[in-house]
Amino acid sequence: MANLDKIIKEALSDIVALKILYNEPMSRYTSLSAGGKADALIIVENEEQLIEVIKRLRKERIDLLPVGNLTNIIVRDGGYRGAILLMKGFNAIDYSNTPEGAHYIYAQAGAALASVVNRSLAEELTGLEFCAGIPGSVGGAVRMNAGAYGKEMKDVIDSVFLFDAEDGKKELPRQHIAFGYRNSGLPPEAIILAANFSLQKGQCEQIKKAIQEIVQWRKEKHPLEYPNAGSVFKNMPGQPAGKLIEELGMKGMNCGDAQVSLKHANFIVNKGKATASDILKLIALIQTRVKKEKGISLEPEVVIIGED
Ligand SMILES: Cc1cc2nc3c(=O)[nH]c(=O)nc-3n(C[C@H](O)[C@H](O)[C@H](O)COP(=O)(O)OP(=O)(O)OC[C@H]3O[C@@H](n4cnc5c(N)ncnc54)[C@H](O)[C@@H]3O)c2cc1C
Numbered sequence: 001m002a003n004l005d006k007i008i009k010e011a012l013s014d015i016v017a018l019k020i021l022y023n024e025p026m027s028r029y030t031s032l033s034a035g036g037k038a039d040a041l042i043i044v045e046n047e048e049q050l051i052e053v054i055k056r057l058r059k060e061r062i063d064l065l066p067v068g069n070l071t072n073i074i075v076r077d078g079g080y081r082g083a084i085l086l087m088k089g090f091n092a093i094d095y096s097n098t099p100e101g102a103h104y105i106y107a108q109a110g111a112a113l114a115s116v117v118n119r120s121l122a123e124e125l126t127g128l129e130f131c132a133g134i135p136g137s138v139g140g141a142v143r144m145n146a147g148a149y150g151k152e153m154k155d156v157i158d159s160v161f162l163f164d165a166e167d168g169k170k171e172l173p174r175q176h177i178a179f180g181y182r183n184s185g186l187p188p189e190a191i192i193l194a195a196n197f198s199l200q201k202g203q204c205e206q207i208k209k210a211i212q213e214i215v216q217w218r219k220e221k222h223p224l225e226y227p228n229a230g231s232v233f234k235n236m237p238g239q240p241a242g243k244l245i246e247e248l249g250m251k252g253m254n255c256g257d258a259q260v261s262l263k264h265a266n267f268i269v270n271k272g273k274a275t276a277s278d279i280l281k282l283i284a285l286i287q288t289r290v291k292k293e294k295g296i297s298l299e300p301e302v303v304i305i306g307e308d
Contacts, residue, residue: 004062008040008083011056018053019043026075026084026306029067031135032268033227034258034276035075036306038084045089047193051163054191057083058165065305066191068110068137072144072229077276078307087139090193091115095123103201104158108194109139113146116197117211126202127156129210133218134230139192144303145179149214154179158198162190169193182234182301223261226269232283233266233298241298242266244290255281280304 005022012018020042026035044050057064063082067073090110097103103125107116113131116138120128130151134141142160145153159173164187178185186192218224233241245251245265253260254271256278261267268279283300290298 004039004081004083007060008057008062011060011062012042012053015049015052015056017045018049019045026070026080029070029086030073030075030229031069031071031227032074032229032274032276032279033270034077034274034279035073036077036079036276038075038080038082040083041086042083043086043088047163047169049089050085050087050191050193053083053085054163054165066109066139068140069112069135071135072140072302074229074276074279074302074304076280076304076306076308080306085191086110087137090139092194093119095119095125101201103199105197105199106194107138107197109137109142109192111138112136113138113141120197120199121204121207121211124202124204124207125199126207127199128197129207129214132211132214138195142192142195143184143186144182144301145184147182152179153184153195156197156199158196160184160186160195161193162186163193164190221264223263223267223269226261226271228261228267228269229302231266231301232268233286234301235266236296236298239296240266244294244296244298245286248289248293250286250289253282253285255279255285258282260286276306277308 020040022040023037024041025037027033066085087110090108092108093111094106113134117128117132130149141153157174159171161171163169235241242265250260251265252262257272257274258278259269259271261269287298290296
């Protein structure tokens with residue numbers, strides 16, 4: 001399909017102060033440092049801009065994809081036909097409480113999880129420690145129902161603020177969201193604007209200690225020295241994907257510069273110039289071997305987008 005940059009340019013030409021990069025290599029943004037070009041990367045600074053962009057692109061039937069920190073995305077080498085919306089300006093974080101003793105942190109979609117964890121520590125609130133060291137944004141973490149150490153986003157979310165072209169802006173209470181394993185169940189076209197987290201009063205020193213221990217554990221166990229996208233495959237109940245891959249002796253296996261990490265078998269690292277195709281070939285190789293030798297179909301946890 002032809003590049004859509006010209007149509008996008010025309011549709012958005014008169015939106016004041018909107019930053020758009022055309023034919024932008026996504027390898028500059030993905031945590032794997034790989035991936036093809038997006039027809040347009042739109043850096044959205046506020047709700048007004050976002051709503052206008054969505055309205056106009058939907059009218060032109062242009063695909064659009066909101067992203068946060070691109071730490072869970074593989075963009076195929078042929079690139080993304082449409083517009084990627086980087087929720088850059090959406091980074092406000094606020095604290096509130098009620099006379100009944102409820103405590104909330106409100107965070108916009110583009111806020112880094114790390115900043116939300118820091119803010120909850122500053123307010124002496126416990127509940128979000130499990131997010132320490134997850135390098136994503138609030139929007140990405142809500143969409144993926146990110147989790148670690150037996151806890152997930154769904155355990156701390158009170159409500160999610162969404163925008164979609166049909167219904168406009170709305171707040172969905174936690175009970176109305178069908179969260180699953182690494183999946184929020186939210187409609188694919190919904191754009192997450194912000195989330196409210198319900199947290200408890202805790203003790204500063206204990207919260208700090210828990211965060212430090214998690215960050216230290218991650219440094220020891222995860223190959224943070226190379227570009228990666230976290231866990232590549234979803235774990236099966238009682239059978240972590242990394243363990244299955246390691247048992248088949250696949251640590252260190254490579255396709256070009258894409259390598260199954262020597263430190264953690266459920267991570268693929270980019271040792272230099274890996275392309276998305278190298279990474280996807282390695283993913284397919286792992287899936288074939290695990291299926292053949294263990295009878296298990298591994299499902300990617302990473303979101304794969306774009307054209308070959
Ligand atoms: C070193 C490392 C460690 C990791 N550890 C963990 C871990 O312990 N647990 C875990 O769950 N994950 C982990 N991850 C994966 C990743 O960090 C999380 O999934 C994170 O929540 C993704 O956030 P992001 O902002 O990078 O999302 P992106 O990669 O930008 O996007 C992920 C998905 O969310 C969608 N999305 C993003 N923003 C919005 C929005 N505003 N509205 C609607 N949809 C949106 C995107 O379209 C895409 O489908 C790790 C990754 C790395 C690199």
